[in-house]
Amino acid sequence: MQLDSLYQEVILDHYKRPEHKGLSEKSDVQVHHVNPNCGDEITLNLSLRDHLIDISWDGVGCSISMASASVMSSLLSGKTLEEAGPILDSFVSLMQSKGTQTGDEEVLEDALAFSGVSKYPARIKCALLGWMAFKDASVQIQGR
Amino acid sequence: MASQITMTLNGSLIRKDFPIFERVIRGDMRLIYLDSGATSQKPNSVIEAEANFYRRNNAAVHRGAHQLAEEATDAYESARFIVADFLGGDVDEIIFTKSATESLNLLAYSFGNADSGNRFHLKAGDRIVVSEMEHHANLVPWQELAKRTGAELAWFSLNEFGRLDLSNIESVITVDTKVVALTHQSNVLGTINPLEAIVARAHDVGAVVVLDACQSVPHMKVDVEKLGVDFLAFSGHKSVGPTGVGVLWGRGELLDELPPFLFGGSMIESVTMAHSTWAAVPRKFEAGVPNMAQVVGLGAALNYLTTIGLDKIHDHEIALTSRLLEGFEENKDVQIFGPRGLDMRGGIVSFAVKDIHPHDMGQFLDSQGIAVRTGHHCAWPLTRKLGVNATTRASFYLYNDETDVDALIAGVANAQEYFGSR
């Protein structure tokens, strides 16, 4: 079934058992992003501990948006902002590739499971929701 | 019982008039189009009318001294008669806009342009009344008008059955109310709002009633005289007509007093370097070269609907709705938003399925050739009130039939299996 390329096992697993979900009590910055097309929402807390990323988040949304936020937070947590930048760029580029890129597994790890999403234009925003929240938060934290 | 309601129209026969149903979806699936609430498909007669205007009659209406300009004007103005007949209004009361959204904004901006002394002038202390079930197009323009004028925005709430709570009608429509703007049929719940008491109360306090008829005019017989409202808006593209054309109907004497919104060519009576005066209604509200081919296409669309019969279309949609509600009743994980009965409702059903987000449901149904809408349907306050972030919505039209309903019921069950078993 063609749909299986979208709903890969990894995605459904993260949707059912999201990681880093539940907001930390304190954080250096907090951002709230919504997808005005569908109403999906995410709140993301970002802190740096000895320069290492600490993410927690909460949100409501479809499997793609929630799983993507979960994968993103587990992939980027514990890395530095310098390390996270290229991963973010790589994911965004994969999403915008209209199915022409396969993505670099070394860089994207579990996030590679979202490669099928790029063939469904209406779902790209879902996959990017958490990543864009992180990007926003990381810009804010660097501005401090 | 759905099974005892017979279909008044033969959907599969009607689909033959609509060329889009010849194509397949996601490989080799039949198109099961359950998203007419967003936009309807177009019959050949509409596509032809629009194309033929470009092929044979294209010229700027009301302007040239040549034969084409005459023919174009004639085609354009004939459509105005068709719309007037369709709604039961006077031909000079029909204003062509680009969409219902523009029609409603036209009103809100024109009210905002009214000087003190004009009956439409709004100021602090005045009230604008809407409802919790409005589409953003009939909410945001009024929010903004309230902000610009200092008037207060108030609204009718929804009860647990997806109906307006009219128990406090006199404290919502106060003596200070100047405008009551309301949807005829909810684009999310399918609820048809009873207008009699609202219109009576509004007129008692000297307010005008603006009806957003986007979801009613294409689907049931709507007669402006019988409804007693003062303004009405709908979109061509939801009425088997082209995109880029909408209608605003208003009572003649009100349109006469209402100041214009868009200024420019065609809407003037006389212009000097420093000052201008306005043409008579409806031209006063139709600045610029209008969407001519689309207006002509809308005429063809309304003729098509009239030939089929609006009462039959409504009955047909109710029969389909009944079948769907009954089918969903057997699925304990399906929650329906909106009226469960068939009285005062149209062919729109919004629902949620346990543990499956609407976006995922929509995606799965799409893989089966079924087109539904998911999200907040441009009625975010309503969706919030329902306590969800989004719903899945099926909306019916004349070209749907029982097989479409059954496909949806089966599709939902398949989605439950797909997402549940993995």
Ligand SMILES: Cc1ncc(COP(=O)(O)O)c(C=O)c1O
């Ligand atoms: C109830 C209602 N009002 C207003 C609109 C706006 O119509 P349009 O987008 O064609 O201007 C819609 C369409 O989505 C609607 O369903």
